[in-house]
Amino acid sequence: MCVPQPAASSEPSEPTPIRRPRADQARQVADVLRHQIYDGAYADALPAESDLAAEFFVSRNTIREALAVLKNEGLIDRGTRVGTHVAARKYDHGLDALVGLKETFKDYGDVRNEVRAVQWLSAPPAVARKLGVEPGAQVVFIERLRYLAELPVSLDLTYLAPDVGAQVIAHSLESNDIFALIERVSGQRLGGASLALEAVSADPHSAATLQVPAGSALLMAERLTSLDDGRPVDLEYIRMRGDRITMRGNLVRRDA
Amino acid sequence: MCVPQPAASSEPSEPTPIRRPRADQARQVADVLRHQIYDGAYADALPAESDLAAEFFVSRNTIREALAVLKNEGLIDRGTRVGTHVAARKYDHGLDALVGLKETFKDYGDVRNEVRAVQWLSAPPAVARKLGVEPGAQVVFIERLRYLAELPVSLDLTYLAPDVGAQVIAHSLESNDIFALIERVSGQRLGGASLALEAVSADPHSAATLQVPAGSALLMAERLTSLDDGRPVDLEYIRMRGDRITMRGNLVRRDA
Missing domain, CATH: 3.40.1410.10 (Chorismate lyase-like)
Incomplete structure (x- = not known):
């Protein structure tokens, strides 16, 4: 196990900080984001990196790496000025x-x-x-x-x-x-x-x-x-x- | 359509020669062969190319190309002296x-x-x-x-x-x-x-x-x-x- 876990019988009052390798976190974000895209959550453009970072409780760097995974799969397009767009309909x-x-x-x-x-x-x-x-x-x-x-x-x-x-x-x-x-x-x-x-x-x-x-x-x-x-x-x-x-x-x- | 088809109401008395591109035929053979391997038809070694050619009614070159497809997927190993073997269990x-x-x-x-x-x-x-x-x-x-x-x-x-x-x-x-x-x-x-x-x-x-x-x-x-x-x-x-x-x-x- 990579991180200490709280006592099984109680929830922590504060979120446990995520201390896993960034690539693991990026995969975790990419998996959820992928299905949000399929479900039509983003008609065309995805939210800004900072908004996604807040939504997933991770850093912008992690969001960037997650988006790179989905870009390599051809699911999204990214451009410096135009933002992130859904590239393929499934x-x-x-x-x-x-x-x-x-x-x-x-x-x-x-x-x-x-x-x-x-x-x-x-x-x-x-x-x-x-x-x-x-x-x-x-x-x-x-x-x-x-x-x-x-x-x-x-x-x-x-x-x-x-x-x-x-x-x-x-x-x-x-x-x-x-x-x-x-x-x-x-x-x-x-x-x-x-x-x-x-x-x-x-x-x-x-x-x-x-x-x-x-x-x-x-x-x-x-x-x-x-x-x-x-x-x-x-x-x-x-x-x-x-x-x-x-x-x-x-x-x-x-x-x- | 690539080839003439016989009248729909009767079967030909002779097999219609296959005149499709070899890569198309190879894929066709690979698909069936793949499932024969999964089904355990070959405990370890696959039959010789000439036997497979007879089994599938195609040329040895087509068999070779079909085996290349399955080798690239990691399903089989091929060696010049040792023949073709099942590489991976599914x-x-x-x-x-x-x-x-x-x-x-x-x-x-x-x-x-x-x-x-x-x-x-x-x-x-x-x-x-x-x-x-x-x-x-x-x-x-x-x-x-x-x-x-x-x-x-x-x-x-x-x-x-x-x-x-x-x-x-x-x-x-x-x-x-x-x-x-x-x-x-x-x-x-x-x-x-x-x-x-x-x-x-x-x-x-x-x-x-x-x-x-x-x-x-x-x-x-x-x-x-x-x-x-x-x-x-x-x-x-x-x-x-x-x-x-x-x-x-x-x-x-x-x-x-």
């Missing part, structure tokens, strides 16, 4: 429900899909197993770069079971969510999906496609979606720009 | 349930917490609002670097409501989950939590603390946890090493 994507991107972002703007590939291919064993088909069986592969408000937000690689895939690709993939198309062509509601989420650094080619610097942090999802009858039909690998997407959801305490 | 963290790290990883090994700070501090307005206390009120702040099997996996910054916090810090924070301590001292079960998940690049100081290169991708969570009676008591900012943690959960289709 969008919330639900973790609770199974919802397509267009449906999710309908309040934010139009989702447009640049369809980079549509093809039949022989399913590698791992893909075949997840979709419940024979290894080497023909499945539909779709690659889409997805734009929200004319900025790329995610690159989605999709494998579809052959019967569903054949019908899905008869429809426009530029303007429809694949989820909506699957429900339309199958006559079934989607049931559920298993999701694996990771943070990865963008390889140079993916970075160029998503228009971010190589090495940028991406939120990466593998998602296997089933029809209401439990049959898996849609396996997706989704790279989301870390500076554009926040996944949000609610957790419940499981029974002991 | 651990699954549940997205469905509200479970502490020690509880989550009990099958993987011991979780040990290096307690970097325990202190009372004046809650900045944004923290106060989330914990339902007055701005500037004294709250408990705890910073822990969490190790699994002696490797750092996450850096957790925790703000606790004063009544709960005062009692929590009377117990050992080195070996207990804060969730377990909150339930013990409050006499209540945890209710639920709201979670926001992002991918961020590690700033130099956080990177050094987590023992990763600066700029590495981190999975970053803000999680506000409430007691069973609905009162929020625990606000955490958690940086997880992208190369160690995968968050997994299930989604359900919401009612239309």
Whole structure:
């Protein structure tokens, strides 16, 4: 432990002075400030350093270091004369429900899909197993770069079971969510999906496609979606720009 | 669209040759291979390039490029004589349930917490609002670097409501989950939590603390946890090493 703590049963009457390394304090401030920015606390300009210092009970130097962290992430811009401004808008994507991107972002703007590939291919064993088909069986592969408000937000690689895939690709993939198309062509509601989420650094080619610097942090999802009858039909690998997407959801305490 | 697609109503009798740029194909292979590695398909060594080429119906050059992507992420090691080996173990963290790290990883090994700070501090307005206390009120702040099997996996910054916090810090924070301590001292079960998940690049100081290169991708969570009676008591900012943690959960289709 870095600092003495007060007796556990009583609160101190005065704030305990913070004596942690400035970089630790700066991270602490940056974490809270980041979410204030997401929550829209600052329509455009952030308060002056001195005001933020008072708000967080830290020095101006600590505020400066916290702002440097958020600037490096591309979240804010700073200029000597113009102050500190919010540089990037982040969008919330639900973790609770199974919802397509267009449906999710309908309040934010139009989702447009640049369809980079549509093809039949022989399913590698791992893909075949997840979709419940024979290894080497023909499945539909779709690659889409997805734009929200004319900025790329995610690159989605999709494998579809052959019967569903054949019908899905008869429809426009530029303007429809694949989820909506699957429900339309199958006559079934989607049931559920298993999701694996990771943070990865963008390889140079993916970075160029998503228009971010190589090495940028991406939120990466593998998602296997089933029809209401439990049959898996849609396996997706989704790279989301870390500076554009926040996944949000609610957790419940499981029974002991 | 990059390639012609067959008529939607019929499958081709022969696989359509893949004519996409090699970097696109390599990403496609890397995505599937990544999850085969996580799933433990390869105990240690990956198959030879020629075997992988046959498995994925692509050229050896594409396999080489896919392996380069995974090597840059630190997931595999490659040597000219020793072949390709799995370099890093990843651990699954549940997205469905509200479970502490020690509880989550009990099958993987011991979780040990290096307690970097325990202190009372004046809650900045944004923290106060989330914990339902007055701005500037004294709250408990705890910073822990969490190790699994002696490797750092996450850096957790925790703000606790004063009544709960005062009692929590009377117990050992080195070996207990804060969730377990909150339930013990409050006499209540945890209710639920709201979670926001992002991918961020590690700033130099956080990177050094987590023992990763600066700029590495981190999975970053803000999680506000409430007691069973609905009162929020625990606000955490958690940086997880992208190369160690995968968050997994299930989604359900919401009612239309």
